Amino acid sequence: MMAREPPPPGSFIVPDWHRCKESKEYFNKILHKKKRKNFGLLESPVMPPHAAVDTVHYKIFLSGKSGVGKTALAARLAGLNIPKMHHETTGIQTTVVYWPVKLRENGRVLFFRLQLWDCGENALRRFDHLLPSCKEQVDAVIFLFSFTDRTSFEDLSNQIPKWTEPSYGCLVKVVVGTKFDLFMHCDVPERDVRKFQETWRLPVHRSGGEVSDGLGDVAPILNCLAENLWHQDCVRAGAAGQHPQHDTVTLP
Numbered sequence: 001m002m003a004r005e006p007p008p009p010g011s012f013i014v015p016d017w018h019r020c021k022e023s024k025e026y027f028n029k030i031l032h033k034k035k036r037k038n039f040g041l042l043e044s045p046v047m048p049p050h051a052a053v054d055t056v057h058y059k060i061f062l063s064g065k066s067g068v069g070k071t072a073l074a075a076r077l078a079g080l081n082i083p084k085m086h087h088e089t090t091g092i093q094t095t096v097v098y099w100p101v102k103l104r105e106n107g108r109v110l111f112f113r114l115q116l117w118d119c120g121e122n123a124l125r126r127f128d129h130l131l132p133s134c135k136e137q138v139d140a141v142i143f144l145f146s147f148t149d150r151t152s153f154e155d156l157s158n159q160i161p162k163w164t165e166p167s168y169g170c171l172v173k174v175v176v177g178t179k180f181d182l183f184m185h186c187d188v189p190e191r192d193v194r195k196f197q198e199t200w201r202l203p204v205h206r207s208g209g210e211v212s213d214g215l216g217d218v219a220p221i222l223n224c225l226a227e228n229l230w231h232q233d234c235v236r237a238g239a240a241g242q243h244p245q246h247d248t249v250t251l252p
């Protein structure tokens with residue numbers, strides 16, 4: 001199957017919208033005392049009635065070997081503290097991330113609700129039913145490798161084709177290289193990353209360092225996910241000859 005080119009950043013959504021003044025009233029809903037608000041499974045940001053926005057829901061699976069930084073990335077994207085110690089994640093852990101986005105086409109604002117599925121490798125190996133439930137109705141996969149572990153990078157070429165079977169239909173694929181802050185131990189040179197990008201035509205992001213309170217660190221990854229998910233919905237809807245349909249939640 002031919003790799004579908006991802007849309008260039010900023011094709012469908014306003015890039016760096018979090019920096020615009022007019023986005024404040026929306027981003028304030030995912031912040032509390034300048035830190036990110038933690039949303040439980042049943043919680044959501046609440047806008048005043050005159051400014052109600054729709055929420056679009058997506059399921060995202062984090063793929064990568066143990067210790068690569070899946071749990072840390074989920075925490076980072078949600079703006080939570082990153083656990084310093086590495087504990088193999090037992091079973092499935094899901095994290096909900098809300099991210100407001102402005103569509104370029106019509107200026108409409110949407111809340112993206114990204115449910116990140118993080119599953120420990122041992123658990124996946126031991127319990128056969130876990131992987132199918134992770135894969136069920138999944139909208140996107142984040143493939144992780146660590147800049148300090150060359151084998152995790154080389155393994156991407158085995159991982160990605162497993163998610164390209166036609167049974168998945170189209171699936172958003174994004175790559176994140178973790179531990180970019182540990183450049184003294186970097187085991188994956190820039191030219192290899194470029195070659196990988198040319199081969200697979202997938203967006204590659206770099207992450208690492210302390211979690212900051214600002215949104216600047218995570219905005220490129222969350223905007224990239226949102227943009228590709230939205231694009232995928234438009235492609236799907238186009239194939240079915242209709243406009244994108246969502247389980248929209250009208251906020252009270």
Ligand SMILES: Nc1nc2c(ncn2[C@@H]2O[C@H](COP(=O)(O)OP(=O)(O)O)[C@@H](O)[C@H]2O)c(=O)[nH]1
Nearest residue numbers: 066067068069070071072084085086178179208
């Ligand atoms: N310096 C640095 N350490 C990281 C980064 N991401 C994860 N770690 C550390 O690497 C270890 C494994 O991360 P974890 O998220 O538990 O890996 P998982 O097994 O894939 O869930 C932990 O000690 C993390 O604190 C990063 O970007 N930079």
Ligand SMILES: [Mg+2]
Nearest residue numbers: 070071088089
């Ligand atoms: Mg983990």
